[in-house]
Amino acid sequence: MRDAYHEELDSIGDDLVEMARLVGSAIGRATTAILDSDLKLAENVIEADTKVDDLQHNLEARAIALLARQQPVATDLRIVVTSLRMSADLERSGDLAQHVAKLARLRFPERAVPRDLHATILEMGQLAQRLMAKAAEVLITKDVDLALQLEQDDDEMDLLHRTLFQHLIDDRWKHGIETAVDVTLLGRYYERFADHAVSVAKRVVYLVTGEHADDIQPEIQPVGGVEGA
């Protein structure tokens, strides 16, 4: 049987998973909102971010209470401190999903993303959502190999990001400056969202192994991978 202390630690872990689930869903819905210029969906994403913020505040308060009351040491202490950091990553990811939705709202009823970039933005949105789903899985399973895989997925995001820039600086770009600005910011939001998902996974690696993820070689080397940004 778990004592109250470990139950509280577990419940902090559960909240991190819930936050990852919420922000993963948010980035998926925000992407749909911006591609379809769906105002209602955009507003729904913008409002739903409060839930993520509330979860974070609540998690922080409980983590600090736990530190004060139980004074954990060694591994448990690392878990609590690392949870605080992961909650910050997840809260920020929620903000980034909200930024995508706000851009959809700002441009409504126009579409912020021109047709010839739909496929790339869709891929970035889906990849961001997948990365966060994997981060949630890593939080649950503590699977170090899966965590290291996320870095390779992140290389894919870098590649998509470059594709986006290639489109932008192509002489045939005909969508004007405002759209170029929107697309530049969108690319940045997805890239940062992915960074935070990777960061959550890396922190789990650190908890499990005591080593920073960058010092561990993944079992499978990326094939033809691109250098991380």
Place this chain on the structure above:
Amino acid sequence: MRDAYHEELDSIGDDLVEMARLVGSAIGRATTAILDSDLKLAENVIEADTKVDDLQHNLEARAIALLARQQPVATDLRIVVTSLRMSADLERSGDLAQHVAKLARLRFPERAVPRDLHATILEMGQLAQRLMAKAAEVLITKDVDLALQLEQDDDEMDLLHRTLFQHLIDDRWKHGIETAVDVTLLGRYYERFADHAVSVAKRVVYLVTGEHADDIQPEIQPVGGVEGA
């Protein structure tokens, strides 16, 4: 006389001030590097960020050791946990200064910023540096009024950011898409840098008053201020 424990707490505070000083200097130098297309200065900023990262890693390790060894409660616990967050803000600010420098290096020997935007980017860079200098002062003095002032300064950054966008979407924009992309990202870097400086100041307010800065009315209301982003 201070005991070893409070000396360690003080030294964590000193390191935060040192980090703020380093990243404030970095954003100033990065701004000069990008406006003058000074490759050597840009590379100097890029390399110097290691020092900030090292300070953060060291600070984190010591903060966690302090939690484990001394098991602080109440105010001291809040100081340690909040210091961890502030160090994350400052480390990220260093990254953003580095991004500005990297853009300078990428475009060298060309200039990333067109002449008619020099004044605005210079102002953003100077304001970013001033905000960080004030954040450092708040860290030292714990001056709540000064901390609340930072939010008003941040309104100024939002205003500059809007000015930048107005230039970009002006029909007379003649600098092409690549420059528009560069300027969009630059604007975002300065804005985020300012956000982190404000965040550090807000966390000091929380430490001193136990209240979140957003719930406190500043003594002086902004005159003709714009809404925060």
